[in-house]
Structure formats: C-alpha cells, structure tokens
Amino acid sequence: xxxxxxxxxxxxxxxxxxxxxxxxxxxxxxxxxxxxxxxxxxxxxxxxxxxxxxxxxxxxxxxxxxxxxxxxxxxxxxxxxxxxxxxxxxxxxxxxxxxxxxxxxxxxxxxxxxxxxxxxxxxxxxxxxxxxxxxxxxxxxxxxxxxxxxxxxxxxxxxxxxxxxxxxxxxxxxxxxxxxxxxxxxxxxxxxxxxxxxxxxxxxxxxxxxxxxxxxxxxxxxxxxxxxxxxxxxxxxxxxxxxxxxxxxxxxxxxxxxxxxxxxxxxxxxxxxxxxxxxxxxxxxxxxxxxxxxxxxxxxxxx
Amino acid sequence: xxxxxxxxxxxxxxxxxxxxxxxxxxxxxxxxxxxxxxxxxxxxxxxxxxxxxxxxxxxxxxxxxxxxxxxxxxxxxxxxxxxxxxxxxxxxxxxxxxxxxxxxxxxxxxxxxxxxxxxxxxxxxxxxxxxxxxxxxxxxxxxxxxxxxxxxxxxxxxxxxxxxxxxxxxxxxxxxxxxxxxxxxxxxxxxxxxxxxxxxxxxxxxxxxxxxxxxxxxxxxxxxxxxxxxxxxxxxxxxxxxxxxxxxxxxxxxxxxxxxxxxxxxxxxxxxxxxxxxxxxxxxxxxxxxxxxxxxxxxxxxxxxxxxxxxxxxxxxxxxxxxxxxxxxxxxxx
Numbered sequence: 001x002x003x004x005x006x007x008x009x010x011x012x013x014x015x016x017x018x019x020x021x022x023x024x025x026x027x028x029x030x031x032x033x034x035x036x037x038x039x040x041x042x043x044x045x046x047x048x049x050x051x052x053x054x055x056x057x058x059x060x061x062x063x064x065x066x067x068x069x070x071x072x073x074x075x076x077x078x079x080x081x082x083x084x085x086x087x088x089x090x091x092x093x094x095x096x097x098x099x100x101x102x103x104x105x106x107x108x109x110x111x112x113x114x115x116x117x118x119x120x121x122x123x124x125x126x127x128x129x130x131x132x133x134x135x136x137x138x139x140x141x142x143x144x145x146x147x148x149x150x151x152x153x154x155x156x157x158x159x160x161x162x163x164x165x166x167x168x169x170x171x172x173x174x175x176x177x178x179x180x181x182x183x184x185x186x187x188x189x190x191x192x193x194x195x196x197x198x199x200x201x202x203x204x205x206x207x208x209x210x211x212x213x214x215x216x217x218x219x220x221x222x223x224x225x226x227x228x229x230x231x232x233x234x235x236x237x238x239x240x241x242x243x244x245x246x247x248x249x250x251x252x253x254x255x256x257x258x259x260x261x262x263x264x265x266x267x268x269x270x271x272x273x274x275x276x277x278x279x280x281x282x283x284x285x286x287x288x289x290x291x292x293x294x295x296x297x298x299x300x301x302x303x
Numbered sequence: 304x305x306x307x308x309x310x311x312x313x314x315x316x317x318x319x320x321x322x323x324x325x326x327x328x329x330x331x332x333x334x335x336x337x338x339x340x341x342x343x344x345x346x347x348x349x350x351x352x353x354x355x356x357x358x359x360x361x362x363x364x365x366x367x368x369x370x371x372x373x374x375x376x377x378x379x380x381x382x383x384x385x386x387x388x389x390x391x392x393x394x395x396x397x398x399x400x401x402x403x404x405x406x407x408x409x410x411x412x413x414x415x416x417x418x419x420x421x422x423x424x425x426x427x428x429x430x431x432x433x434x435x436x437x438x439x440x441x442x443x444x445x446x447x448x449x450x451x452x453x454x455x456x457x458x459x460x461x462x463x464x465x466x467x468x469x470x471x472x473x474x475x476x477x478x479x480x481x482x483x484x485x486x487x488x489x490x491x492x493x494x495x496x497x498x499x500x501x502x503x504x505x506x507x508x509x510x511x512x513x514x515x516x517x518x519x520x521x522x523x524x525x526x527x528x529x530x531x532x533x534x535x536x537x538x539x540x541x542x543x544x545x546x547x548x549x550x551x552x553x554x555x556x557x558x559x560x561x562x563x564x565x566x567x568x569x570x571x572x573x574x575x576x577x578x579x580x581x582x583x584x585x586x587x588x589x590x591x592x593x594x595x596x597x598x599x600x601x602x603x604x605x606x607x608x609x610x611x612x613x614x615x616x617x618x619x620x621x622x623x624x625x626x627x628x629x630x631x632x633x634x635x636x637x
Contacts, residue, residue, distance in 0.1 A: 039432065086613060093616040095432070096361050100560040101612040103553045108605030115598045225549070229439065236436040273447040277440035284437045285425045 009139040014214075015258030017145040019251040020152035021210045025231040026250025027159065028203035030243050034176030035196045036087060037095055039240075041102040043204060044228030045109035046082075050075040050208030051219040052113065055124035064126050072205045078109075079201030083194060091193075106225075113221035121220035124212040131213060144213045151206055156247070159199065163243075168195050176243075230257060233280045239290020248292045253280075316482045316571040320345060323575060324475035334586070335471065336539070341578035342474035343536050345571055347551075348558045349481040350528035352570035354521045355559060357494055359501035360430060363552055364422065364438030367445035368526040370547035371418050372411035372533025374449060377462040380407040380538070385464040392453030404468040408477070408534040415530015420523035427518040442552060450544045461543035469538040477535045481528045485567055493520050557608045563618025572620055580607050 025043065032040050053074040057067030086105055090098050113121075130147055133140035163169035168191065174182040175192045183189055211224060231250050238249015257276060261269055283291055320342065327338030351365050379402045381389065386398060402410065426437050450459055469477075488494045497517040500507035507514060536542060554577065562573020584600035587593040593600065611619065 086609060089613045090616060096359075096564070097560060097612065097616045099361065099435075100556055101609065101616075104557055104605060104608035104612055107550075107553050107557070108602065108609055111598075111601035111605050115602055229443070233436055233440060236433060240432060270451045271447060274444045277443045277447075280440045281425065281437050284429060284433050284440075288429055288433045 010141070011259060011262035013139070013141050013145045014262055015255045017142075017148040017210075017214055018258035019253075019255035020148045021207050021214060022227070022231050022234060022254030022257075023247050023251040024152050024155060024203045024210075025207050025227065026235045026238070026247050027156065027243065028200040028207070029228075029231065029235055030240065030246035031172075031196045031203075032200045033235075033240055033246075034243065035172060035179070035193050036091065036098075038087060038098045038102070039095070039232065040082075040200070041099060041228070041232075042082065042106040042109060043200075043231075044224040044226075045106045045113075046075050046078055046201060046204040047208040047211065047224035047228070048113060048219070048221065049078055049109065050205045051124055051212050051223050052117065052122065054126065054209060054212055055122035055219045058124055058126040059122065062126075067126050068209060071209060072202070075205040075208065076198060076201045079197050079204070080194070083197040087193070087197070088190070110221045110225075117219075117221065119220065121218060121223070123217050124219050125217055127209065127213050128217060144210070148210045148214060151210065155203060155206060162199070168192070172196060230254070230276070233277065237280055237283050237291050239293035241290070242293060245290050245292035249290070252291075312568070313483070313486045315568050316486070317479060319571050319575060320475060320478045320482060324471045327471045337578070337582035337586070339469060339471055339474045339539055341575055341582070342471070342478045343469070343532055343539065344555065344558065344578050345478040345574040346474075346481040346532035346535060347529060347555050348562070348570045348574040349478070349485050349567070350525045350532060351555055351559050352564065352567060353485045353488060353525035353528060354518075356564050356566070356570065357489060357497045357501065357521055358518050360518065361435040361556075362438040362522075363435060363556070364426075364441035364445075365525065365529045366547055366552045366555065367442045368415040368419050368529035369533035369536065369551070370445055370449055370544070372415040372530030373462075373537040373542055373547060374456045374533075375414040375530070376407040376411040376534035377465045377537040377542075378456055379410060380404065380466055381462070381464050382466075389460070389463060390453070390457050393456075394454040397455065404466060404473075404538065408531060408538070411534030412527045412531035415533065416523050416527030419526020419529070420519070423519045423522040423526075427515055427522055442548070446544060446548050449547075457543075459544060461541040461546075462537055463541045465537050465541065467538060467540070469535050473538070474535055477531060481531065482567065482571065484524070484528060485570075488521070488524060489567070493517060497521055557612075561608060561611045561618055563620035563623070565618075566620055566623055568623065569618050569620040573618065576619060577604065577608065580604055 025047075029040060029043055032038055050071040053071040054067045057070045062070070082105060086101055087098070090101055130144040131142060133142050134146075135141075163173055171182065171187040171192045172195060174185070175187055175189070179189070208224065211227065212219065215227070230253055234249040234253030235246045236249070237253065238247070239245030253276065257272070260272055260275065264272065323338055323342055323345075327335050330338065347365070347369055350368075351362070354360070354362055354365070378390070378393070378397050379400060381401070383401050386393065386401070422441050426434065426441070429437050449456060452458070456462075489498065496507070496512050497520075500512050500514045500517060504514065533547070558573040558577045559570055560573070561577060562571065563569025581600065581604050584593060584603050588597050588600055615621070
C-alpha cells in the first residue's frame, strides 16, 4: 500500500516543522488539562482568531511586528475571556460538561468568524517571505522550518524554566498532580489556572503565526480546526496526564502527518486521515494510558 | 439506587414528539421542513442518549453511524435509472439493487447497528477521555472513507434523486420508535446493569457485571438508532458527506447536554429546544426581525448553548424524568 513512498530531505524537514508546531499546540492543550482536567476543544478557534488578526493587520498595512503583536493580544484576551466566562463557572462540573461547553465556545467563535469574514476568509501574507528556501548542505530547507523548530525549542525551554524554577511553575506542577492538596497547602487556584490559560494562549498565538506560513495563508473560519483534532489525538496517544508524553505525542502525530502527506502519492494520501486515525485507535486499544508513559502512569478510571 | 422508571415516564417524551409532529401539520410547506428536521434531531439525540446517558461515556462517533445509515438508505433507494449517472463507480451489487422506502430504513438501521458493533468490539474496552478520542477517530475515518470511496456512494457530491419520503409522519414515527426503544432498553436487565456501572464502577465490577459487554450492547443498539435517523435524514433532503460531520456532532452533543444527558426526557427536550431556537432565528433572518443581519442565527445559537451550559450544567431537565427523583451527578475535582 505504501509502495509509492518517495522520501527526500525536504519532506522530512517539512514534517519536522509540522511536528514542532503540533508539539507547541500539544503543550498548550496539555497544560490546561493538567490544572483544570479540561480538554479545550476551542483551542483551534483561538488559533483561528490569531490568524485572522495577522491577516487583518496585513490588510491594514501594519508592519510585521505590529501584526504579530495584534495576534498575541487577540489570542491572550480571548483565552482570558474564555477562562473567566466559561471555564471558571464550570470548574466543578464533570469533564463531559466542560468538554461540551468548549464545543459550544468553538461553535460560537467559528460562527462569529463566518459572519464577519465569510467562508473564504482572508489571506495572511505578511510573513510569506519565510516560505523561501535556504540551501544547507545541498538540501533546500524552507525558512519557516527553521523558524518553527527554533520557536518551539525556545518556547519549550522557557516553559521548562518557568515550571521548574519559578513559584507559579511549582504551584502549577503541584496543582496538576493533586489539585485539592495543592489548594490546602496554599496554592491559589485562580492564579494557577489563569497562568496556565495565559501560557496556553501564548502558545496558541505562536502556533497561529507558524501555521499561516507552514500550512496555508488562506485563513478561513475553519482554520486550525483540523490541526486541533489531530493534535488532540496525538496528545491522548502520547499520554494526556503528563506534559512530556503529551508533547511527544503531538510531535509524533505532526511528523507522521507531514511525512506521509509528502511521501505518499495523491491517490494514497487522500486516505491519510484513515491511516493516521486507524493507527491512533490501535495505539489507544493496546496502550490506553498513552504511548510514552511508563506502565501504570496512564489515566485509570478513578474509583 | 435508582428504581425502574414507571411506564408513565414514557408519556412526556412521546407527547413532545407527537406535539411537534402535530404542530408541524399546521404550518406552511417551507416551515414544515424545520419540524421534520427537529424530529430527526430527536432521533439522533435519543440514539446518543441511549449510549452516553446510560453508560456515562462520551461518544463523538455516533454521527458516523448516522452517516453510514444515510449512505446505506440513500444508495439503496435511488432509482436504478439515475443511479448509474450519479454514482458511476458504484460496486456491482449496490448498482443493481434498489429497494423501497421502508426496507431502506430498516437496512440503514441494521447496517448502523452492525457497524457500531464491529467498531465497539475494540473500542468499548476503553473508558473516559481515551474512549472519547477513539470514537472521534472513528468519525474521522468514516468521513474520510465516505468522502473518497466511489464504490459505496457519491463521494463529495450530495445525494440526489433519493425519494423524499420523510415527511412529518415518517419522521415522527421514526423519532417515536427511537424513544420507545431507548425507554424499553433502560428498563431491561442490560440497561439497569449499565446504569449501575455508570453510577459506581467498583460496585458494579464487584457484583460481576461485565462493563465491556454492557457497553457494547448499548453502543450497537444506539448505532442502529443512529443509522435509522440517518436513513430518515437522507429521505428528507440531499445530504453530502460534510453535512454529516463535525458540525452535526457538536450540535447533537450540545442538544443532549443542554437537555440533560441523564434522562430520556432531557434528550428529547434538548433536541427540540435547540432545534426550535435555531429554526426560529433562521426564520427571522428570512424576512423577520433579523432580516438585515443574515447569518446571525448561528452566532446566537452558539451563545445560547454556551449560556445554558454555564448557567445550568446539568441540563434543562436536570437529568430528571417526569416524576422521578433526581440522580446525583458525579462531581470531579477541582
């Protein structure tokens, strides 16, 4: 079935870039899950909003940095609003209710975008120069690949420092392990959750900027939706309960998607979602706790 | 411990279905489609309820059973003459077989049930969020295959030439069948064992309930109801593969949770309430008070769903049947 597989370095580097962006999104989703036990399905719509901000700033002839700033501002404000208006009142509800509530938010944001910008959306071209390749050791590598990988590494290292070296990071890790005990020991819930939501929004903005170059400059109301679904699958496959497995899961599924999408011929790659999600099911059935978790670390149904 | 619902608890949901169908007969032909769609939504949400409400496990995969049911009924019911023109790549058996309205619905339910059973064999071993994502994967795979495989349907094109047999009567009867089956199921031994397992996994295991088997039974049965709903839907209007995908998944799940996922009445109320808001606003855009703001109804529906969920997380009915004491919902930290 994979007879027509053609591998070149360009496919591999593109796949690495997609994997890096998906890893960022995986961290954003995993971080909020850690403190809230909430899978934020509206994460894709945050990315969509950021991409629209970038596209609009381009239309208004803002300088590139202005567009990037606007993108961050829009995504961060939306994240905080979401936390305030939806997550906070529902914090004590069952995960199912919270998940469906994020559906409703996703649906709401998407229909607002549809109403405002139409089905075709806008184009974000301010960073299109990153599409151009540079040649390293005879291999043409698109600049965005380098930027995406560098940005991911910087973000992840910074996050690691925050989590390991600062007080709020310590609180976040404690809250992710056992929220109730952490609160008893003086961790302030809303501060920890607010911090996680902010960082998660920051990563969404970075992912939004990268995706407008890496995937498509056409920003539609459905921008980022498919990516979020794939990342969610990757996060669960990796292991949702801990950040590192979740990140690895996000990277792995992004790499697999980018690699197979580039390497398969088009009449095979049209069935790519089936292959990837088929693999997801196989992994989930064989290792329900996650692929990259040690035995016994996975999510067990609490009794 | 929950007692078995008295048969009178069936009256509420059935009355709502009947009332919707009756109200529909009093409206103009164009408005009637809204009522018919609302009744089909009831069938879909009741199918969702049969599994999610009784097992407590979320499923994002049920719209794939609706889609498979729609495809089955559609392919089988298109008359032989236009069939070759619309779907030139169809497999031989499907190309040469054409059945009537009722058989096509029955087969759609059967295929939906069998598909859910096959899918459930591995998936029902999972629980919690893992199960949710796995059912999501089924939705993605089903959507992907229906979209590209020319041997089983029209690919990206909408189904045309399917006899439009789903009127108020057929949709009402279909929704009523779904309600009665879901009600009958939760009164059987299977239904009670599954609800016991939902309320207390450890105790259920301790008394020897096979949670896997109980979930599988519910999954297959609700897959059959979803298949039936898909059959009803394709006999109403020409649907394409994109109509039976994420949006419908979101909306129907939201209907279930808004109504109250723990009761059959909640499923019916949620489906009718959201459909009602959706269609009255859509109507207001066509010449009503929203006529200068086309497209706003989706925004309002989204906001409506979010507000109801935040204000009443246990749903409009709070998980109650008529005259049945309320179940305690599971609270999870934080």
